[in-house]
Amino acid sequence: MAKRQGGKTLLFLMLFLMLASFLLWRFYQSWVFDDLEQREKLFAGFAEEAAARHQVDPALVKAIIWKESRWLPGALGSHGEIGLMQITLAAVEDWSRLQKQKMPKRAELFQPELNIEIGTWYLSWTLSQWSDYKSAEILQIAAYNAGHSRVSKLWRPESPELELDLEQISFPGTRDYIKQVLARKQHYRKSIHEHP
Incomplete structure (x- = not known):
């Protein structure tokens, strides 16, 4: 018993x-x-490291993450976008081919460090396509949201010296996306200067 x-x-x-x-x-x-603030603290280091590696403004990388996923690593977009930076499989394939990296499995793309690495690389790559343009950053952010080829066809100014006004972006969703990312970028830039 x-x-x-x-x-x-x-x-x-x-x-x-x-x-x-x-x-x-x-x-x-x-x-x-x-808690958004806790998630941000948890993953901000990855964003800063990837930004330094790819020579991208860390405030821009953080603003894109904030806009895309609110720092949720398990985020899944309505069109299959994955993780913190809501990367697409097409962007991952470009990264794999151009960086001569093994194509990661879909589940691996949710890993914050890898997701931010690929998303930041893509930001760097899009900026390199328009580095001569006055509106390079707007084109870069638009490409992150709407795709590189769409931006090249629809919104790229005829000459690099010409300014692209946000109102020329014909998709309201992309125009709002750019405005929100730029505003959040200023928020992060201010916080970087306040807490170096």
């Missing part, structure tokens, strides 16, 4: 510990992943 009682106690204790562990894990997840 004592053995049976001890077995039940042990089973109860194990179940209790499993439940307590689960509840603590859920509390930790909700504390980290339900």
Whole structure:
């Protein structure tokens, strides 16, 4: 009888510990992943490192992440965009081919460090396409949202010296996207200067 009682106690204790562990894990997840500021702190270092590697303004990388996913690493877009920077499989294929990297598995693209690396590389690549243009940053952000070929066909000024006014962006969603990213970029730039 004592053995049976001890077995039940042990089973109860194990179940209790499993439940307590689960509840603590859920509390930790909700504390980290339900709080934008905590998520940002968790992944900002990856954004800064990738920005330095690819010579992209870290405030721009952070603004894109904020706009695309609100710093949620598991974000999945309505058209299959993946992770923090909502990268597309086409961008991943470009990165893999041009950087001579093995094509990652889809699940790996949710890993924050890899996702930010590829997204930041893409930002750098798009900027290199328009580095001579006065409106290079607007073209870069538009390409991140609407695609490089669409930007080249629809909105690239005829001459690099010509300014691209935001109102010339014919897609309201892309125009709003650019405005929000630029505003958030200023927020991050200010915070970088306040807390170097």
